[in-house]
Amino acid sequence: MKALKILGIIIGVLILLGVIGSYIPSSFDVTRSATIDAPKDQIMSQVVDLNDFAEWNPWSEGDTTMSIEVMGEPATIGHKYTWSSETQGDGEMEITDIDGSEVTFQLIFSMDPDNVSHTTFSFEEVEGGTLVSWHMEGETALIWSYLMDVTLGTSFEKGLANLKNRVDAMEVEPVFEIVEIDLPETHYLIHREEISMSDMESFFTTHFGALFGGLTAAGIEPASMPSALYWTWDMENEKSDLAAAVAVASPDVTLEGYELFTVPASKALQIHYYGPYEGVGDAHMALDAYILENNLDYGSPVMEEYANDPAEVAPEEILTIVTYPIAHKMDSSEEM
Known part of the structure; x- marks a missing residue:
């Protein structure tokens, strides 16, 4: 009987502590981290756009009817995500700061x-990618604060694993350094045609061989590596108005079968693209996007200079210099 009495006292104390603990406020602080093999900006984009967050956070999969x-x-202060769920509860999450x-x-x-x-x-x-840390802090009842690291921490671990899987499945968008240059007046010997892309x-x-062979035979030093000039790029009809070209130091240089073309001095955008030529289209798309975002006008022609010999360097060291002449558009305040 004495043992039962002691057991009853212990149970009573535990119940009392539980009741008291459910009312006493306390704080919690939970952090989990994972390394993801991807650029920081690519991973961060999945967090600052809450449309993407809805796809990988660990609670959505717990209730498919949420x-x-x-x-x-997205990616601005005030961007908000709200949820309503029979099993996960209701609430809202809002961006308050981004750096x-x-x-x-x-x-x-x-x-x-x-x-x-x-x-x-x-x-x-x-080393190995980007260390992503998910941290949460707040207030809760004392009895729950001891459980938060386990329950919330497990959810964070699951969420970071989902984020890693999502990023791993994405194609990495190349990042290019776009520089604005003062393009000098440049004289080219060219052969220009509209031809099929095939x-x-x-x-x-054919024409690079003829150009360099002809200049060498004439004792003339080229002023550039082989280059291509583009006036049009018609994907629908798979045709392009283009020229095989090589720069020369003087407008007086002549070569039978080729004409002199002068690119005037102007502002220009330029990317140094390293890698096999098959990927140079990404550099062109980056320049197109930059021109659109910055309210610029295209100049002409677009130029590619094949700055080293692919037979003499590793594929990742092949250099194509892509140059877009540009003009700044006038806004209404600048117009007369």
Whole structure:
């Protein structure tokens, strides 16, 4: 009987502590990290766009009937994600701060709207990729604070694994350094035609050989490596108005079968693209996007200079210099 009495006292104390603990406030602080083999900006884009967050966060898969709404402009303060779920509860998450390596959200759960928590994603470039850390802190009842590291930590680990799998499945978009240059007046000897894109390789092989062979025979030093000039690029009809070209130092240089063409001095955008030529289209798309985003006008022609010999360097060291002449558009305040 005495043992039962002692056991009853212990159970009573535990119940009392549980009741008291459910009312005493306490704080929690949970962090989990994972290294993802991808550039920081690519991973960060999956966090600052809450449309993407909806695809990899660990709670969405726990309730396939969860109602989700995303509001506001991605990657801006005020971008918001709300959810309503029979099993996961209701709440909202909103971006409150973004800097170069950290994104902070405010979280409010409908069952306790006065209790605001904060969660932060930080991104650190490390050997092997980017170290992504998911951190959350806030207030909860004392009895729950001891469980948060286990329950919330497990969810963070699952979410980071989902994020890694999502990023691993994505194609990495190349990043190019685009520089604005003062393009000098340049004289070229060219052979220009509108040709089928399927004939480009044989066209350039024939005319680069003839150009350099002719200049060498005449004792004239070329002023550039083999180059291509493009006036049109018609994907629909698979044709291009283009020229095989080589720069020369003087406008007085002549070569039978080739004409002199002068590219006037102008502002220009330029990318030094390294890699097999099959990937140079990415550099052109990056320049097209830059021109559009910065309200510029295209000049002409677009130029590619094949700056080294593919037979003498590794594939990743093949250099193509892509140059786009440009003009700045006038806005209404500049117009007369």
